[in-house]
Amino acid sequence: MARTRKNPADAKLPKRVYRGKTKYEFHPARGGSVSLCPLDAPLSVIWAEYEKIICDMSREENTVSELIKQFLASATFQDLAMETKKDYRKYANKLTPVFGKMSPDNVKPEHVRKYMDKRGLKSRTQANREKTFFSRVYKWGYERGMVKGNPCTGVKQYKEKARERYITDAEYTALYSVSPAIVKMAMELAYLCCARQADVLSLTRSQLMENGIFIRQGKTGKQQIKAWTKRLEDAVKMSGTLVTDPGIASMYVICQATGHKYTRDGFNSRWKKAKDIAKDTFPELDFNFTFHDLKAKGISDLDGTLAEKQMISGHRNITQTARYDRKIEVVPVVGGQNTK
Template sequence: MSSTKKRRYPTDVYVYRNKLVYWPYLGCINGKPKRGKRLILGSPDMPEGKIYQLLNQIKEARAKTIEWLLSAYMDSEKFKKLGKSTRHNRKEVYYPKIIDRRGPNNGARFGDILLNNITPAMLLRLLKTFKGNPTRNQIKTFISAAWSWGVLEYEDVPRQNPAKEVPNFEEEPRTFYITDELYRKVRRTMKPLYRAAMEIAYQCRAREVEIFALTYDDLLNEGVYLKRAKGSISEITLWNRRLRTAVAMVKSICTNPHSQHLFHEPDGSPIEPQRFAGRFKDCMRRRVAAGKISAEERFTFHDMKAKGVSDHEGQYSGHRTETGRKIYIRKAPKIKGSK
């Protein structure tokens, strides 16, 4: 590399092989100086004004990092239309993990990497630094959704979405089934609010986010109208004795007259599904510690939906596809023998 003595060029601009190039210094990484990719600007005798114009364009494009993309996506209307739990997980759980992760190669913060420099191989190596295939797949889906949105919104977002080139990590389906005996054993040790929530989740085969979204308008003459999340088909679960008892129990506990939600906090605000799921985990952990159940018997609140689907006569879950429904069937079917 050489530099001409006749002209002084801006910082990080050099004459290289008779071409004017921009070769940015990225700082010291792992004790070694690091430079970015060389970009050819043009001829060494290019007018100074043109050089600065090109540099401004390059630096503006280089500001498009993965942190910028994810942040812009989370401010978009498309993101706001996602389900509440999906928005929470992506913004509060996965976003910090992604941008603050250190790359497996040079130790650079992943949030600072430019979109133009992200390849499928780089993304795959990054995903492998996270623990658990479900987490890896959630992060990959988040990045892919943000990238696809960015391609449609911005001209300078690379057209090729690297996340789409990375295959999904294989996930072992959860097979744990809550037996009737275990259900009764755990439920009778719980506080009334938890007992009611467990029973409604079981009877309606519902997720946490669905039962805590229930309002008094959803209590119809025929039964409970459940607005299903994640694109599943909403339905009315007809009244039976157990469902009426559970709903009556909630009404006797959640009594703020200003709240429209069936389940609500004392101040009338809705119960946060993620917070409730965390409390439920703590309850189960305490019961294991007290010897009331074994570690192998501990289950999540979400397992209540799987029990409800498994025990249901038609194994109805609201899913639009057979694949989605099968995830919640945890009990082997009983089939008559051949004649």
């Protein structure tokens, strides 16, 4: 039951509306205040302004934009990896201008399909990623009673062609020869340890064990110690050549002058610059590959069966490993099977 107002003249005012110094003010339960109209305004005007504010707030609070904001502020989002959070914010910036003002329950599968069709003209991969993010937001909202369903359910994604790019030894050696120390170190760690970029850039000195490098994969959670080899030791020793600001001792193996680790974007700018130099220096070679392809080269160059490669790579299943095993197999022709 609402409390009795101190001033009987205010008894007919809308809920949470009070006299301010010069205007009537609405004080929402979430905090703050909103000016409505002058103190000499008639009661009908006060109610009209109040209802307008309530309507606007209701629309604002029950929108896709607000649903996305709540997801980005949730504990679920905070538990994600740093790079995943950065990607999700990027996807949110693409989706909000299109769906932001709609009521979440008014978004239908056909709207998502239309978005996919249009977005896919520019990038099918990004269309898939944005739809996956959108679906995750709705799943999160559905579990909390914020939405009635998920409009992304049943909307097909674009089929993505599996990468087949294998970096040859000549391409690797050429790029390595013109790269700065940070890129050389990252290349070697990613290749030798079959590691993801995020795990390489976040590598700390405390992970350097007596018998190898301890790596807990950010994606699968798999914990492994990558045993030392002379080549791996040499790669880590390059960390000593990195120059830091006076008085700075970094905890990271690959670090900036400030001692901080490199962000994905910060490192990728140096990776791109190194590839551009390699293209100019070795025009006869093809450097159209990604940093992630270094992990695939490592898995492809491992000796052993696919099952053995899965164990070393730390993949959850052998199908994942098979996607990374890209070296083309040499097979005999008819009549050449028994020749030496």
